[in-house]
Amino acid sequence: MTEPLIYLNNAATTWPKPPEVLKAAADVFSSPFYEHGRTTVRDAPDYIGTTRQTVADFFGVSRPEHIIFTSSATDSLNLLIHGFAKRYGKPFHAITTDLEHNSVLRPLRTLEREGTCSLSIIRTTGPHVKPEEIREIMTDDTALVVIGHGSNVLGSVQDIEAIGNLVRSSGAFFLVDGAQTAGQYPAEPGNLPVDAFVFTGHKSLFGLPGTGGFYIRSPEQVDPVRQGGTGVDSAGKYQPEELPLKFETGTPNYPGIAALDAGTGFVRRKGVDTILSESGRMTASLVKTLGDIEGVILYNPSPDLPVITFSLENMESEDIGFILWKAYRVIVRTGLHCSPLVHERINPEGGVRISLSCMNTMEDCERAVAAIEEIAETMR
């Protein structure tokens, strides 16, 4: 009999999805697509409006129109970074850190290459970014600061309240990438000093790939970089200025957005604090047991999120991941995890990442550790 697989790659995409998420997506396909403005049906379910309200409530946002749906966190970051630069209209200084994902680094470096901005990347020495490190490199020209709330490699969570107070008091735009935290770490961006907060649907909010979005407090500071159909105001020559139409164009991903509503509802019912506490227990157990294995090199022994990155002496990370999958049916991720700069510091060859969700169990962790121990033993 084939052993059940153990999925420990939730920082990439969570799996399995709660049954209500799958049902919500399937239900959308069972009837024609409805949306006010794009159909003659008037008494149809309003997937988009309902989900916008759910997500706004979840994020402590009082005005749901400030929640914008996109196709991913990467899409959101591109819209916000390029849209900010377009609106700003002149060269500026931007700050980010070496903990960031390529979805932050690449748009910023693209602006830098075009001469639109000069870019300072804080080289961290530990898992956290200190507000003083940002203060030290801020200049009169600093107009944009982009920080990841949670690291997808080190599992560290940044103090966005302290950083946000510093950045916003200087007048710079503070953009937070919440792809790794939304749904598994308590944060209400509506009540935090952020100008925009990006989320993805398919990770800890348990939606489907192809969904994401952002909360924007200060929409006047960002121009839309996409224009097109909005379902309303069709006679208007230009993209409407009001939210959410300013940033949302084209036919929405109805099944994905309905699934995001169900996923966010699942997280709310379970409770983010409970999720964090349960995953924290499993993470602590993994850190302890992995740390006890001879030959294991742990890169983040005290993560804030259920993310653990490690390698084995005398073995390539890619081979560890390969063996874990082929011989033990344990799914992890190996390599640079789209975050190349932090690996320059911890391990330029890349590591093996274990990432949990609240759907994992302690037994999953024990089986994974037993497999890693067996692999480590063969290398001695």
Place this chain on the structure above:
Amino acid sequence: MMRGEMMQILKTNKFKRCVDGTVLKEYSVDEEVTRELLTYFGEFGTVKVLDNLKQPFFSFSKEEYFSIKGMVGDQTLYVRYHEEHMEESHELFTSMLEQWVPGNMVPNQIN
């Protein structure tokens, strides 16, 4: 596969270009990887086998040309080519498979 017939590639499943200048391809073959096959591979490069796992893992390396990895008992070979020697490496790899004759450990002439 009938004894004495060459090993055949049934399907090339994936193709991935890596930033380090290598190209990764995944091949399904018509025969399981055996210890005997790995000994034969050893005639062309370095073979390492990790036993004591739930399923033994092997790697083969022909430096600067290509490497293979997989599991003993599987019918999938994961081959990483160095891009600058892609054509000749692929030729060597397929020749190795084609000239593999179970029970006959002496490879035919492959240059």
